[in-house]
Amino acid sequence: MRLEPDKRELFGERLKQACAAKYGKEHGMASRLAEDMDVSAQTASKWLRGLVVPDVDKWAELAANLNVSAQWLTGSVHEQPHSLRHSGDADAKAVGQAATIVFPLVQRLKPEISQDELDGLMKQTYAQLKAKRDPAAISGDIANKLL
Structure with missing residues (x-):
């Protein structure tokens, strides 16, 4: 990038x-x-x-590691996703995993995504991970929504 x-x-x-x-x-x-x-x-x-x-292959990991969006880091958006701002330490692993699922798909399939839509995807992914849904199935659902 x-x-x-x-x-x-x-x-x-x-x-x-x-x-x-x-x-x-x-x-x-x-x-x-x-x-x-x-x-x-x-x-x-x-x-x-x-x-x-x-490098582009590090963006998702960096964003997930720091609990922020790649879009926020680059200045494409000015507010951190609400789902990341309000997460407690106990949920940091699920938030990081959600970011690892969502951000690479967004970068490849819909880089012009709105902040509201990104927040929605993060919240949905986070909730599904907390409900113990398979990450591969979640990833497939997210990809279908972005297409």
């Missing part, structure tokens, strides 16, 4: 916000992000400074 310089800067700022929320504001944020994302600390540091952005 290519971003204009001003969007890369915004990405870096938002990534710092999301990392601060997850890791705290202590020193070593780049190292912790690098460990979670299986990249070098240098790469994570460049992401945090907005010098480069992740």
Whole structure:
């Protein structure tokens, strides 16, 4: 994914916000992000400074790991999805799994999705995961809705 310089800067700022929320504001944020994302600390540091952005195959994992949307990180939308903002720590795993299901499908099938529609898909996916529905079946349903 290519971003204009001003969007890369915004990405870096938002990534710092999301990392601060997850890791705290202590020193070593780049190292912790690098460990979670299986990249070098240098790469994570460049992401945090907005010098480069992740490869497309890392976006879903990054968004899920930080409980934000890829669209929010890139500045395509200005509000975090409500489903992510209001989730407690106990539900973080299900939220992350929902993001891992939804974001790659949205990126491939309907990148112009509205924030409301994205929120709806996240809420639906989250609820189905909490009800112990098979993730592959959920993914198929989401793909059909996006087509």
